[in-house]
């Protein structure tokens with residue numbers, strides 16, 4: 001059986017990680033992999049997570065199954081975190097939330113639900129988008145098409161072009177949006193653009209699937225969900241794929257959720273039944289540990305306060321690096337080409353470099369970025385800002 005299998009192409013980002021690991025130059029800079037790093041270059045277990053984990057372990061008396069919906073207190077907390085405690089859709093019972101194995105699990109389950117509903121066969125994603133969106137959606141049998149979003153050479157959002165394309169999509173098409181901290185561009189919609197988008201989606205009968213993987217790392221927990229909440233107030237249906245990997249630092253615990261907004265409370269119940277049955281046939285139930293930690297943080301005011309403080313510290317670290325990096329690039333290049341970095345949000349920006357320049361960064365300057373020239377700002381230590389700017393300026397020449 002296995003002899004018919006063809007070798008798979010290597011994952012490009014894993015290749016960048018391996019090349020970085022093999023590079024012994026003391027000045028090497030790793031801006032490839034998309035994980036948060038503190039000023040010392042590590043991806044720490046958050047102190048609030050450690051506290052909550054100790055409590056979970058002390059309290060847990062059984063490892064019995066939790067059920068296809070996952071940890072229910074976790075789901076209730078995530079729903080509140082994402083939509084706010086007073087969102088009208090919550091009061092109306094139009095929301096259901098199911099715990100998933102990470103944000104990827106949520107995206108795949110959402111795609112399976114879309115496929116099962118048989119209304120949409122294609123999902124429209126931003127150009128560019130996080131590379132894993134395509135296989136996650138395609139894995140459910142759906143096609144993927146793109147809408148214009150960002151011009152990487154000028155560092156500008158292509159909002160008018162995005163609207164023009166969405167305007168032409170057939171009713172019922174699903175549109176994948178990123179709530180905040182857009183991966184890979186760092187370019188987000190502003191409040192007015194979310195409003196315009198909400199009007200278009202409603203009028204054209206398009207259904208948003210919103211990827212929320214960086215809540216709290218852009219402008220703050222509330223602000224990062226504001227656009228999504230606005231859509232949920234105005235539209236009859238939407239889906240949200242939530243990841244706790246970054247804002248709780250729970251990467252390997254595979255902690256996330258899918259939230260569905262339905263037109264009525266009974267319809268929401270039907271959607272929940274489908275989500276549970278889809279989960280059941282794919283992986284049966286999600287792992288509990290990360291969700292139990294998040295639920296313990298939610299339930300304990302001290303843990304919650306610690307988590308909020310730590311998350312804010314992470315956010316400030318990433319946003320605080322943007323201005324100095326943009327300023328150093330201005331000084332090194334003598335131009336304004338990279339000024340956009342200062343105004344963007346989240347961990348990523350796209351340098352807009354071609355593959356030759358990306359390779360030169362690696363080979364001549366020991367600077368590792370994603371193949372599409374995405375940089376993870378959180379990978380940067382302050383003393384590396386100026387050498388990085390000089391390296392980028394050098395490969396432009």
Ligand SMILES: Cc1ncc(COP(=O)(O)O)c(C=O)c1O
Nearest residue numbers: 102103104130183211213243245
């Ligand atoms: C845009 C985006 N969506 C979703 C995810 C899913 O993350 P995970 O499955 O690790 O929770 C990520 C992780 O990098 C991401 O960048």
